[in-house]
Amino acid sequence: MSTIKIRFPDGQEKEYPEGVTAGEIAEGLGAGLARAALAALIDGEMVDLSRPLSQTGEIRLLTFDDPEGREVLRHSTSHVMAQAVQHLFPGVKLAIGPAIEDGFYYDFDVPQPFTPEDLTRIEEEMGRIIAADYPFLREEVSREEALRLFAERGEKYKVELIVDLPAGEPISLYRQGDFLDLCAGPHIPSTGKVKHFKLLSVAGAYWRGDEKRPMLQRIYGTVFAKKSDLEEYLRRLEEAKRRDHRRLGRELDLFSLQEEAGPGLVFWHPKGGLVRQLIEDFWRAEHRRRGYEIVFSPHIAKLDLWKISGHWSWYKENMYSPINIDEVEYLLKPMNCPFHILMYKSATRSYRDLPLRWGELGTVYRYERSGVLHGLLRVRGFTQDDAHLFVRPDQLKDELVGVIDLAQFMMESFGYQNYELMLSVRDPENKTKYIGSDEVWEMAEKALVGALQTKGLPYVLGEGEAKFYGPAIDITLKDALGRGWQGPTIQVDFNLPERFDLAYIGEDGQPHRPVMIHRTVLGSMERFMGGLIEHYAGAFPLWLAPVQARLLPITERHHEYAYSVQKRLQEAGLRVEVDPRSEKVGYKIRQAEMEKVPYMLVVGDKERDLGQVAVRQRQQGDLGPMGVEDFLSKARAEIGEKR
RNA sequence: GCCGGCGUAGCUCAGUGGUAGAGCAAUGCACUCGUAAUGCAUAGGUCAAGGGUUCAAGUCCCUUCGCCGGCUCCA
Numbered sequence: 046m047s048t049i050k051i052r053f054p055d056g057q058e059k060e061y062p063e064g065v066t067a068g069e070i071a072e073g074l075g076a077g078l079a080r081a082a083l084a085a086l087i088d089g090e091m092v093d094l095s096r097p098l099s100q101t102g103e104i105r106l107l108t109f110d111d112p113e114g115r116e117v118l119r120h121s122t123s124h125v126m127a128q129a130v131q132h133l134f135p136g137v138k139l140a141i142g143p144a145i146e147d148g149f150y151y152d153f154d155v156p157q158p159f160t161p162e163d164l165t166r167i168e169e170e171m172g173r174i175i176a177a178d179y180p181f182l183r184e185e186v187s188r189e190e191a192l193r194l195f196a197e198r199g200e201k202y203k204v205e206l207i208v209d210l211p212a213g214e215p216i217s218l219y220r221q222g223d224f225l226d227l228c229a230g231p232h233i234p235s236t237g238k239v240k241h242f243k244l245l246s247v248a249g250a251y252w253r254g255d256e257k258r259p260m261l262q263r264i265y266g267t268v269f270a271k272k273s274d275l276e277e278y279l280r281r282l283e284e285a286k287r288r289d290h291r292r293l294g295r296e297l298d299l300f301s302l303q304e305e306a307g308p309g310l311v312f313w314h315p316k317g318g319l320v321r322q323l324i325e326d327f328w329r330a331e332h333r334r335r336g337y338e339i340v341f342s343p344h345i346a347k348l349d350l351w352k353i354s355g356h357w358s359w360y361k362e363n364m365y366s367p368i369n370i371d372e373v374e375y376l377l378k379p380m381n382c383p384f385h386i387l388m389y390k391s392a393t394r395s396y397r398d399l400p401l402r403w404g405e406l407g408t409v410y411r412y413e414r415s416g417v418l419h420g421l422l423r424v425r426g427f428t429q430d431d432a433h434l435f436v437r438p439d440q441l442k443d444e445l446v447g448v449i450d451l452a453q454f455m456m457e458s459f460g461y462q463n464y465e466l467m468l469s470v471r472d473p474e475n476k477t478k479y480i481g482s483d484e485v486w487e488m489a490e491k492a493l494v495g496a497l498q499t500k501g502l503p504y505v506l507g508e509g510e511a512k513f514y515g516p517a518i519d520i521t522l523k524d525a526l527g528r529g530w531q532g533p534t535i536q537v538d539f540n541l542p543e544r545f546d547l548a549y550i551g552e553d554g555q556p557h558r559p560v561m562i563h564r565t566v567l568g569s570m571e572r573f574m575g576g577l578i579e580h581y582a583g584a585f586p587l588w589l590a591p592v593q594a595r596l597l598p599i600t601e602r603h604h605e606y607a608y609s610v611q612k613r614l615q616e617a618g619l620r621v622e623v624d625p626r627s628e629k630v631g632y633k634i635r636q637a638e639m640e641k642v643p644y645m646l647v648v649g650d651k652e653r654d655l656g657q658v659a660v661r662q663r664q665q666g667d668l669g670p671m672g673v674e675d676f677l678s679k680a681r682a683e684i685g686e687k688r
Numbered sequence: 689g690c691c692g693g694c695g696u697a698g699c700u701c702a703g704u705g706g707u708a709g710a711g712c713a714a715u716g717c718a719c720u721c722g723u724a725a726u727g728c729a730u731a732g733g734u735c736a737a738g739g740g741u742u743c744a745a746g747u748c749c750c751u752u753c754g755c756c757g758g759c760u761c762c763a
Contacts, residue, residue, distance in 0.1 A: 413762080417761065573763085
């Protein structure tokens with residue numbers, strides 16, 4: 046029998062008889078690894094551990110610690126779930142069951158939707174399947190064979206999937222026990238490898254995400270290699286629930302949505318309004334510092350304007366019905382760009398005038414389907430921190446660098462240290478669905494790439510992610526729990542300058558077409574605040590806290606002193622309250638802690654006599670007594686650093 | 689919009705066809721208190737809205753509205 050050489054990630058090479066499986070190799074390396082191994086990467090291809098190796102190559106054994114290994118376990122668990130569902134609901138039709146971030150799902154066509162009690166039963170049945178430790182068996186079949194197998198089982202979704210598989214693609218099936226599924230694999234060796242799983246929720250989902258097709262029942266679940274990891278994950282879900290901005294918004298009295306007014310319309314209460322103002326003030330100051338000019342534009346405009354801009358044809362389903370004013374139809378604005386363009390056109394622009402950077406906190410209204418509304422994150426009226434830059438082609442790259450720099454500065458000011466960038470470009474397969482010549486797209490993409498390189502920022506390429514009018518950079522923020530939030534977006538636009546026939550007079554005395562950059566760094570005040578509330582769990586840093594300090598007099602005889610300290614701190618610019626109620630200090634502290642007031646200043650006889658305050662920091666506890674002026678400098682330093 | 693769940697006091701929630709409840713919050717009174725809840729009392733409800741079944745509906749049925757979890761889309 047001939048031998049083959051297998052190289053390991055550490056560079057070591059070992060000889061094995063031809064036909065050895067990845068699983069056998071793992072066993073040879075140690076029982077621990079053999080137990081942890083879920084699949085293998087052979088020369089970059091993911092395969093089952095049972096796959097025999099026929100030639101020399103490179104191997105990497107995948108465990109739950111590898112992203113690929115996690116994917117395999119999640120995917121296999123979805124098969125186990127599907128098997129359980131098949132046992133409990135005979136006649137169920139299978140759709141698809143992929144691994145997703147943090148878990149997996151499987152879509153089923155069942156006459157009756159699943160109930161939460163069903164999930165428990167399914168989990169129990171999964172437990173039996175796992176205990177039976179069925180091996181996952183792979184087989185490859187012809188297209189005809191696959192079609193026959195699934196057609197006779199009535200699996201119409203699988204049949205549709207097989208029909209759509211590209212010709213020449215091998216068709217593989219996986220079996221475990223009495224369960225058979227169409228699947229590319231790979232899978233874990235046997236169902237017994239599924240250890241710590243939980244089914245989380247059930248929801249409707251359209252077959253292939255298409256609302257014209259049947260509504261299926263989707264069950265979401267998650268699985269981990271270690272019990273502690275599953276528990277940690279479930280804890281994180283609880284923590285996310287605790288931080289939910291809708292809950293904190295009510296508890297901290299920041300904002301509300303009112304049924305009487307209509308869904309998706311936000312009411313900013315005084316405290317939330319204050320935080321928003323602080324953010325906006327900071328935003329305006331920073332923009333002015335960077336050469337932006339702040340503008341204002343109306344909320345409605347003639348329908349004709351939206352026809353010229355193209356919104357009436359390609360954005361109509363998100364716009365509200367026209368309002369008739371003196372026999373002329375007007376539309377509520379869903380975007381600010383046409384207005385800034387009209388302002389641009391109000392004068393002849395010289396190449397010397399460019400770049401123009403016009404920013405606006407512009408409130409727009411968009412129709413969103415009722416089922417998608419969500420707290421502050423998805424609403425029908427919102428204020429974008431919008432800006433449009435009108436630039437010469439030769440200025441494009443530098444301006445993009447400037448925008449990225451501003452975006453970075455703003456994100457970091459709000460405590461977002463981690464973010465991911467995506468360069469959204471055309472779909473190379475289908476260039477016809479985009480406006481503008483190849484030349485101009487290439488110029489814009491080059492400018493975007495150049496800007497990213499100048500900033501030294503890593504990014505992923507999103508092919509086909511561009512809007513039809515130009516490429517873009519989209520930034521995803523990572524919050525304190527590691528969750529992603531839509532952050533700044535920077536779009537290059539060739540379309541609108543064209544449609545509105547924008548021009549500037551060049552050095553040559555001839556008109557030239559400017560390029561537009563649309564950009565937002567916060568997104569919208571609503572969505573940004575929603576994210577920020579969750580990021581900080583409602584405990585805003587001192588510079589953003591609606592109430593920065595609360596004075597807690599111990600008895601009525603300390604009220605006079607408390608008010609005098611309040612006056613001093615207010616004069617210094619701090620937002621300070623006094624809690625004069627005849628309650629015990631413990632009660633007042635509890636209340637201030639729950640309201641997430643950053644500093645509690647306890648004042649009694651000692652403090653009054655020494656001109657001090659006893660400082661308690663939110664979530665930290667008692668910091669001891671301090672002179673009033675000392676506290677003030679401490680607070681000022683903290684505000685200055687935005688921490 | 690679609691599928692499913694939910695809607696009882698400001699909030700969190702009990703209430704299994706027979707007189708609408710609790711805790712917290714609010715208000716009043718007493719207490720004058722030293723780092724996460726002082727005690728007592730009072731008030732607070734067209735049980736989301738509308739219709740139906742029934743001797744009787746918070747409870748069963750229908751419709752509408754809203755919210756929640758998803759699908760799709762996006763700031």
